[in-house]
Amino acid sequence: MSASVVDVWGQVVPGARSSFPPAPEPHDEWRLAGGTAWVYFSPLNRRQLIRPVILSDGFSSGSSSLDQLWHGLEENGDFRFVSELHAIGRDVIILGYDDRTASITANADTAIECIRRAIAERVGRARLTVGGFSMGGLVTRYALAKMEQDPTLPDHETSTYLSYDTPHQGAWFPIALQAFTHYATDKWGETPGVGPVLRQFSGLLNSPAARQMARWHIEKADDTPEQASERMAFLRELDELGGWPRNVRKIGVANGVDTGTGNGIKAGTTAVKCDGDTLHDTWLKTQAQGDQEVARLQKTGEEATSVRTSELPDIDGAPGGLFTVPSPAGDTGSFGLAGLLMGILGNTVDPGITGTSCFIPSISATAAGDINDQKALYRPISPDHSALDAFTCASRNEGHTTMTQELGEWIVNEIAATD
Structure with a gap:
């Protein structure tokens, strides 16, 4: 199985993989409140930020690791995602967090700062692509929606929102x-x-x-499984912001199939x-x-x-x-x-x-139904089920956030189509 972009559990198991080859030196590095953005200019843009694509890290232990993220995006042996984005003239900004276990709303503030910095550094008027992997898709979804609804924040100047196996309808921890x-x-x-x-x-x-x-949480072994109060509060806040950013095209992929096959x-x-x-x-x-x-x-x-x-x-x-x-x-x-x-x-x-x-059930990654619904979990997914404007699913059920040619190429084509 290919290495995950987001190592969800970090160093939980003694002796687990703990190091990755060093990532190339970024062309620029932005220290943000609550995180860091690593900037890689497309060779076509002569070391200028012209067409930014912001890719957010997700949930794991501790702080984001550029080496780990680069490995998952670019060195996993299946699809060189950063290189392919560079080939269509996109500059890649990898967004990491000081604490990947912090609340989605807290890390969304870091994402907002990153978006504002990208706009300020950008040469020209090309609109941004903003999204993330796993929980990073929720972080950026919330950030973009907040920028649209909060009058104290500027326009996010984003044309495309993307999510990669993001738990839009919740994740399953057995x-x-x-x-x-x-x-x-x-x-x-x-x-x-x-x-x-x-x-x-x-x-x-x-x-x-x-x-x-x-979607279901217990704090102690003898608790009753239910949605945590923190989840209910987050969903209310997201709903107050309209649920989704409205002035963007919303695309996403799932690492599971859309056929209903378990x-x-x-x-x-x-x-x-x-x-x-x-x-x-x-x-x-x-x-x-x-x-x-x-x-x-x-x-x-x-x-x-x-x-x-x-x-x-x-x-x-x-x-x-x-x-x-x-x-x-x-x-x-x-x-x-x-x-x-x-x-x-x-x-x-x-x-x-x-x-x-x-x-991450396929219907969660495609925002296509309630994962508490047994029938919805196992039914084929069609475009009219989804809150996304476009999505694709893997041809097999595979590791969460695994970068594959099948999914990566689809995203690159979707972004290229915004030219």
Whole structure:
């Protein structure tokens, strides 16, 4: 599987890929309040900012890494996205953040500053293209809408908004995985070695950005899954701004298929289980409809904790961008991550499934329906379902934010058509 543009989980797993080859020196670097913009001029523009394309980073741990972003955009082995944008005369501005777990609205202020700086530095009057990957698409969507509605802000002078596997209708963090992570952190969060890993992952899931993105969230293992208050507040704010920027053409892509064909993971099956020194008869299941015991968690020598859900869809197997995590053995999935953590805690792990779960359903990335709707998740997507003006989906369900020729070329063609 190709490297993701956005390494969603950062250095959660010990020994995971932690470094990338150095990116080329940017032609300019803008230090912004809350982030940094790295500017790469098109060779056609003779080191002048003439036709800016702003590409925003998304959700992960810590601050943005230019090396990591450049690798995903340009060196992933499938499609050289920056080079192809340069070939049509576009200057690329890669926008990163000091804290990728900060709220979407906070990082949107950084995006607004970047847009204003691009307008100020631009030679000529060419309008901008602005968008982002994963949560970066939500950050820039909010930023552009705010610039249209806030009379104290200038015109964003943008013609095209783009999103790349963005959770417009929410992201899916498996409830069983959330519960196990919070449970393990509560029991072993202060244990040397594994404790910091558990606290980091639990903190990521409970961060402002994760609470705003997740369609269902739990703060503790025994909580009832629901939309977090932070998500509800963000959606209200976005709605007050009109929901979308209105004076732009809105395009997007999904790393999942539009045919309604799922990724092959069956609902209600045991995804991973373990037994050993620290955990007894502990298991996680894939999400199913109806009332379900989705996880059984038991520290050896203590009473078991049962995690139940009801009225959730069969979303682990839904079509969409897949949940991938860097690990020493290569990219693993959501339940594979749980297995790694179980093993680190000193237990014998029996993985029940291969593959990985859906992370950003196709209908979320294309803004084409409620991911709480079982039928909508698995129906073919047509243009009249979508809030976007144009979109395309991958020909297979692939890793979230994976840059492919199929999707990258479509975006480049769409941007070129604005000439």
